[in-house]
Amino acid sequence: MEEKNADINLSLQCINCGAVLYYEPGTSYLKCNYCGTSNEIERSQKEDVRSLDFDEFVESTAIPPKDGMEAFVVQCKNCGANTTLPAGITSDTCAFCDSPLILSMAHNERILKPHYILPFLLNDLEAEKRFRQWLGNLWFAPNALIKNVKQIHRDHFKGMYLPHWAYDTKTKTTYQGQRGTYYWVTERYTTVENGQRVTRSRQVRRTRWHSVYGQVSCTFKDVLVLASHSLSRKVADRLEPWQLAKLQVFDERYMSGFRSETYSIDARQGLELAKVKMESTIIGAVRRDIGGDEQLINHHENQYSNIKLKYNLFPIWISSFKFKGKLYQIAINASTGEVIGERPYSIAKIVFAIIGFLILMAILYVLLQG
DSSP: HHHHEEEEEEEEOOOTTOOOOOOOOTTSSEEEEOOEEEEEOOOOSSOOOOOOEHHHHHOOOOOOOEEEEEEEEEOOTOOOOEEOOOTTOSBBOOOTOOOOOOOOEEEEEEEEEEEEEEOOOHHHHHHHHHHHHHHHHHHHSOOHHHHHHHTTTGGGOEEEEEEEEEEEEEEEEEEEEEEEEEEEEEEEEEEEEEEEEEEEEEEEEEEEEEEEEEEEEEEEEEEEEEOOOOHHHHHHHHTTTOOOOGOOOOOOGTTOOEEEEEEOSSSHHHHHHHHHHHHHHHHHHHHHHSSSEEEEEEEEEEEEEEEEEEEEEEEEEEEEEEEEEEEEEEEOOOTTEEEEOOOOHHHHHHHHHHHHHHHHHHHHHHHHHO
16 A cells, blocks of 8 residues: 555656646646646546445445555534645635634544546636626625625635545335326306306316325436535535546546545435435336326335445535625536535615516506506
8 A cells, every 4th residue: 555655646746847746627637837747647448437335335344455545634623524635735724614724633544545536627717717607697696795706716716526425226116195187077156247146157177086006116326415514415416417427437646736525424324315315206206107187195115225336526616705604605516617606695686676677567557558
């Protein structure tokens, strides 16, 4: 293991001047910031992306030598994020909450080596461009927010690899429910027309219910779960989809110059979160199997089999800001460019917009009546 780490460290040295090399997003090489030399990342023969057996993986209580790596880890005392830092960092702030990191408390730690990594495809300049486009499309944002957020530029964004579990499984679901079928009946009613009571008829929709039961099967591939609590789960889910076709067998050189977060949600906990994400697909399959015009599901039970998983690292550019004492995060998917940002709204702007709309509708109504 020490021999392999030495090989990695050697590969991060510029062949021209000996300086530390950094991965250049969107390429297959490391770049020297001093002399501009590019060193190609030699890739082994293309390997198929394969998942591991879930039960065998979680039964392992220790990290085997071939599956571990040494990392320089620091924990944020504010939000608890465990971050591995790039070489040469002497001071830093947390990418997730912008709190100062106490680097004197950083330590070397043996961590699980990810199975696959999705290298950065967008550099910091492209990330800033996407952020400016997102900022320009903010509706009903407080003026003070726009002024403050405009101060954010690419120096505020940190390149971060996020840990994700990816699950494959097959499900079998037994259910009991009811199928609703529409039918129409003629209904008579009394109304007043021209001062006289008259009887009219109309068609009214009714629903006829029948008890049903059955079984459905689903196959899931790459159900992704963020393996940490540092990024809002709502934000993390909206960052999908990731370009999984561009996954590479894990190579530490892709991490050179970037931070990464270690997982704080283990594989068992992640599976329970994955089951929550699968539930809507399962329910949809049950409803389709029930058929009819409406469906009621009284009870259903899921069985999971052939569960497999992968441990992946996905790239984001991330920044955060505080507004009126509340923390907001902005994350950019560094493979697709998708920008997901949390933001407050201006109640005053929304109220004025509603009033303006009502006034416009009133004016149009008067004009049409005239």
